[in-house]
Amino acid sequence: MNDKRNTRQTPFHKVLPVVAGLAGFVVLWQLLANLYEPFILPSPAEVAERYRIMISNRQPLASHFGITFLEALAGFTLAVITALPLSYYMYRHPFLDQLLTPFIVGIQAVPIVALAPLLVIWFGFGITSKVLIAALVAFFPVVTNGLVGLKETDPRLRELLQIMGASRRDIFFKLEVPSSLPVLFGGLKVGMTLSVIGAVVGEFSGAGKGLGYLVNLARGNFDTPLIFIGLIALAGLGLGFYLLLSLLEQILMPWKKKSIS
């Protein structure tokens, strides 16, 4: 029944809650800003004004945005290309699963803010250390969800394909991959969002560019509106990545959105 209701939604009905939510957020922000000094909580108008000044002073936000975007995307890509094969091998070889799981969980348990300075010392203040930090935080949800997704393959379907005479390769591409996609995409979405956090943590630990650097710089100058600009840009970046993956999810899993006739 829910599926039927969802298919009746027009694009207008889908966008309406988002627009209403954003408008409500801005109104609430404005109301709260009236209660505090601009130094503590600048109003939306003051943040917009700071952005205008930033543009007029030729301090483009786009370059910082671009750097963080690149670091997060490269880190996420690195995480995916290492985590997916690893999750497959862990799935195929339980020994490997038992051997590596404590290490993977152990690395995940170390706070990334504690690990970031070490990576910056090892790999320098450039983009490499940020990419590695982003990859490290994104790695865990991708490898875990990849493994869980593969493990959830219905054994009855596997048996049926075996009766059909399917090879190991057929079973992988025609069954295990599509079957694990819903769970895998959950991990990809979390990993993608975390890679943005990883890149910013890396920039906090030492950088000359990027949104994390911008926020850190603004903090040093007590420039609260600029902090807000950085935060909004980061939220937009995370949201953009999330929407991109959601779009990819819809393209790769069209059966998920089809309604019950």
Added chain:
Amino acid sequence: MAAPAIEVHHVSLAYTSIDHPELRDIQLKVEDGELVSIVGPSGCGKSSLLRMIAGVLEPTAGHITIFGKEHARRHWSELSFVPQDSLLLPWRTVLDNVCLPLELDRDADRDTIVKKARAALALVNLSGVESKYPRQLSGGMRQRAALARALVGNARILLLDEPFAALDALTRNQLNLELLRIQAQTGITVVLVTHNIFEAVFLSDRVVVMGEKPGRILGEINIPLPKPRTLKMIGTPEFSHWVGSIQDLLETGWGDQDER
């Protein structure tokens, strides 16, 4: 003389110890074009026997031959299978699900595959839903699609593991009639596992009755009801007689178990 479609030679199956087998000394012969049902209580090993015939479970002792050939890797054009829960791949459309067994043959071209899949869907009266996903279909339609998938390779043997058990009585009757029609039309050999005695009598040329602990064959009953069969036969005294005979045979199994 032609070899039987399926021959099960003294097959036993044990998961833990051969002293406590799940299935003990099963001997069964199914002739080409015959429709045989296997009935028995839950846990008697009916489905395990079917899986051994399908080649996905190895007997602990004994062997199985298909058209006289020793158990080897099966091919969908020889032997196909319909499970209880249809087991259609949810990410594939109905047409793609039916195409799947043929896609596994690397030499087959797409046009031929699609043509055969559409013909199989027409055979089970499921044309018009090719582009739908399994979750968009009713339970009966899903089972029809699973049946089409089983028939697409023109298999000579069709194994059915309680395929209509989850359906309502009306749909089940309808699909039973469809199965009889398809069997008469294609001459395919059918082995049906069911716990429904009425269904077994209605469909079968012969019913194999199994007992449990360990799973074994208690006896076989030929069903000489005339063909084509109709639903009206279900209420006749002759039909009830065969149902009663199977019931009696099943009860001998309970007696054996009590004695142990």
